[in-house]
Amino acid sequence: ILNVEQSPQSLHVQEGDSTNFTCSFPSSNFYALHWYRWETAKSPEALFVMTLNGDEKKKGRISATLNTKEGYSYLYIKGSQPEDSATYLCAFNMYSGGGADGLTFGKGTHLIIQP
Amino acid sequence: DTEVTQTPKHLVMGMTNKKSLKCEQHMGHRAMYWYKQKAKKPPELMFVYSYEKLSINESVPSRFSPECPNSSLLNLHLHALQPEDSALYLCASSQDYTSGGYEQYFGPGTRLTVT
Secondary structure (H helix, E strand, C coil), X not given: CCCCEEECCEEEEECCCCEEEEEEXXXXXXXXXXXXXXXXXXXXXXXXXXXXXXXXXXXXXXXXEEECCCCEEEEEEXXXXXXXXXXXXXXXXXXXXXXXXEEEECCCEEEEEEC | CCCEEEECCEEEECCCCEEEEEEEECCCCCEEEEEEECCCCCCEXXXXXXXXXXXXXXXXXXXXXXXXXXXXXXXXXXXXXXXXXXXXXXXXXXXXXXXXXXXXXXXCCEEEEEC
């Protein structure tokens, strides 16, 4: 059973502050690490897919880093806005045989931005 | 069109009923997925179809029967379910499956209640 851990489980942040949270995953047989944002009553939305150690990706005020050797990824949000309130899920693809195995999700970090 | 649609949005069924969930995408994706999500838990992979062939069955009970009639459609046939099968069922698609670097596009889910 793969273990994908996310911390913290929930986070309250003041509007305008920056924040970050962590995803840890098995460092062996790594294939890809995904981040998704899931707002209430909506579909999970892909933020990033990272495949290489040292990858850094950015989309607007949100960025992510990847360390496959030690098995962690950070998601950063700069200048939080109320619309950033959501659950942020990370998901891990393990290498299996000739390609990737299915995604294993963490439990998510529930982020609430307070005006 | 980057949308994955799922019908119905909500479904209530008895333990002796037979029903089906439907998922559709028109992005030309060749991989489609079913996930099950219980409250306060991460989505759990059930099935993966790649090029209309079942690639992964995560030891799902036979009362759940997937079907991929063509590259745009994915069904999940339900029969003799148990109350513990009540959950949100999410469908997703991605450009490919064997290469894990592709983001998945999720539908809004079907909220299933088994009485």
